[in-house]
Amino acid sequence: MSFNKEIERRRTFGIIAHPDAGKTTLTEKLLLFGGAIQEAGAVKNNKIKKGATSDFMEIERQRGISVSTSVLAFNYKNKKINILDTPGHKDFAEDTFRTLTAVDSVIVVVDVAKGVEEQTEKLVAVCRLRNIPMIVFINKLDREGKDAFDLMDEVEQKLGLTVTPMSFPIGMGYDFKGIYNIWEKNINLFSGDSRKNIEETIAFSDVENPELDRIIGEKPATRLREELELIREVYPEFNRDAYLSGALQPVFFGSALNNFGVRELLDSFVEIAPAPRPKESETRMVEPSETKLSGFIFKIHANMDPKHRDRLAFLKIVSGTFERNKPYYHVRQKKNFKFSSPNAFFAEKKEIVDISYPGDIVGLHDTGNFKIGDTLTEGEIMSFKGIPSFSPEHFRYINNADPLKAKQLEKGIDQLMDEGVAQLFTLELNNRKVIGTVGALQYEVIQYRLEHEYGAKCTYENFPVHKACWVKPDDAKNDEFKEFKRIKQKFLAKDKYGQLVFLADSDFTIQMTVAKYPSVKLYFTSEND
Template sequence: MSLEQEISKRKTFGIIAHPDAGKTTLTEKLLLFGGAIQEAGAVKSNKIKKGATSDFMEIERQRGISVATSVLAFEYKDHKINILDTPGHKDFAEDTYRTLTAVDSVIVVVDVAKGVEEQTEKLVKVCQMRNIPMLVFINKLDREGKDAFDLLDEVEQKLGLNVVPLSLPIGMGSDFQGIYNIWENNIQLFLEEKKQKVGDTVKFEDINDPKIDGMIGAKAAAQLREELELIESVYPAFDREAYINGNQQPVFFGSALNNFGVRELLDAFIEIAPMPQPKESDQRIVKPEEKNFTGFVFKIHANMDPKHRDRLAFVKIVSGTFKRNENYLLVREGKKLKFSSPNAFFADKKEVVEESYPGDIVGLHDTGNFRIGDTLTSGEKLSFKGIPSFSPEHFRFINNDDPLKAKQLAKGIDQLMDEGVAQLFVMEMNGRKIIGTVGALQFEVIQYRLEHEYGAKCTYEPISIHKACWVEADEKSAEFQEFARLKQRFLAKDKYDQLVFLADSSFTIHMTQEKFPNVKLHFISEFRHQD
């Protein structure tokens, strides 16, 4: 098969939502319809008996939340589907932001009862900034919730989207009867007693067909016809080009837990969603169909298998063909690397692949060479843009709680920081270590993982820091020397030896910028690529 054919088969997308909107359940059901799993793990908030397929870290099984992005691949109707299931919890937003650099489109999950929630708004904004095509799935229709048209209005107003419904619910909650699929002109009935099996789908050429009345009742049928008429007059027709350019968002309704509306979503998705897209680098725009391989690391995961202490770098392939045992250039280091066992993923199951193509996610075993944002190429010196580390919002001193395990603690902290779970700052004055995170829950995750994966124990101590500011200045200048002398107690180095000013308030930042105009303070670590 030619490279162009391989590219056209691939769809790589992320699923984003507020916690509890049913994102992980939807991921599972897509896998179920794709034939990738035989039985779905019932995802219960804290009683995870079987564990959702995509939640493979022990702490996720205990807490019932996704804290790391997992990658799942399966074949469906001659397409290769790559799903990136992202954490919904706001404390893990940075992992999600980085993952969005590796997807070609996104499915936004909205809870029918709660409507659009805060985290969804933030994530959709990131997608809009990157012009990522979005498709909306309104979930949990078997529960009582908001009216379909009210929800469509809310999605438009709160998220600033231009929606086009491609399916419509028939009733809701206790009156829920099924879904009218506008995209395929058919009705799928909801059979209560077959909750884990999907009811039959009946196709109609004409919405006025009297058989519909017999199936769902005259009253529901009359309402359905009225609503479809309303959709035709209020919403524009679906325009694939507008969707691909991020200017129109199709909406589907369903209930992931009951397998409902999921197949319709998947069938429409493989028809309309974009194949792998070109990506901007610091040199030029790289197109998927180019012969030479390029890709970038958007995630690093230590201890996928705690028994083997392995680190995996997740690489999104942008162009060309990635082959096992070939030499590739790690651009930042200027060195060639060869990979004998690149992995394709199915949650925590991995298999070695000989070749991978644009859109695919490959896991490379890493001995410490990679950082998040690294670019790999066949030899060309270019770097992909836009995988930042943001200034953390929470800071604590980290202390060793077991003097005999100092080595394990140092190694654990080092590897977890490489994953981007949090950021490490070492004080210039006394060498004390400070952990900075986007959300407070990450401190628990770090503590748990240090103990269970590295056999090391840590405690935390509070410290008053408002923001970490990366410092850019001429270190030989008198102005910088004065800045360093006055701010000595607040200076630290990050993991990559960049100088960081740990400011205790926004007022301090403001005063510092006024007093030392040539000492630039940045809130994103990759300021050299960003500004």
């Protein structure tokens, strides 16, 4: 198959939502329809015993939440589909924001009862900023919830989207009869039996046909006709160009747990979603069809397989092909690297691939050469824009709880910080280590992973810091900078890369410091990232 056809086949997308909207369940059902797994467990009930396919970290199985983005690939209708299932919990938003730099489109999952929630608003705002095409999937239709029109209004108002329904429910909650597929003009009847993998579909091009009354009942049929009439009057017709430019968002209804409405979503997704899109670098726009490789690291994961202590860097290919055992140029390190076993993913199952194309996500075994945001090319010096690094909001001292395991603790912290889950600061005054995170739940994850993956134990102590500010003086030798260092020495630390950081205890302190030492510049993100 030609290079351009391979690009055209790819669909790389992320699934975003508030926790518990059914994101991981939807991922699993998409895999089921794609033939990638044979059966789907009821994810929530059996989380601890069985776990969802995409939640492969032990802590995720125990807490029933996704704490790390996982990558899953499968083929469907001659398309190669790459799903990035992201954490919904706000304490892991950093991972999700970075993942959104690696997707070409997004599916937003909304819970029928809870409607649009806070975390969804934040994530959709990021997608809108980048004009990422979005499809909305309104989930859990078999439960009592809000009216379909009210939900679409809420999506438009709270998320600032322009929606057009591609399918519509026949009744809701206890009265839920099925879905009318506006896109394919057919009816999908709901039997309520979640063990049935695929529901029956009846082709139905003319809703005025009296046969409809016989199939779903007279009252529901009349109501459906009225609702479809209203949709035609109120909502714009689907236009693919408007969807691709981020100006129009198709809406689908369904119940992921009951495999309902998922096939319709997948079928139209395959047809309308974009193939890999161009990406802007700091020097120029990079087109997927360029023959020379370029790609960037958007995630690093230590211990995908704790038995082997392996560390994987996730590379999103932007242009060209990535071939096994071919040397590629690491722009930040200014040297060439070869990769003998690049991996493709199916959750934690990995297989070695000889060649990968734009849109694909490749796992590279890493011994510490990569950082998030690194770029690989065939020699061109460039780096891709918009891979965020966040200033931590929570700070704690980390203490070694087992003196015999000091080495393991050091190695564990070092590797987990490379993943971007948190940042490490070493105080100048006494060399004590402080961990800064975006969300408080990260501390639990770090503690759990240090113990279970590295055999090291740690405890935390509160450290009253408001913000980390990276320090860049105009002149490192001038008296003002020396004075700043002397007065603030209790609050100065070095980050993992040896850069000077001022750990300020309040906004007021930051303002006073800026006023008193004008030649000492403070930044809320590290230039190193």
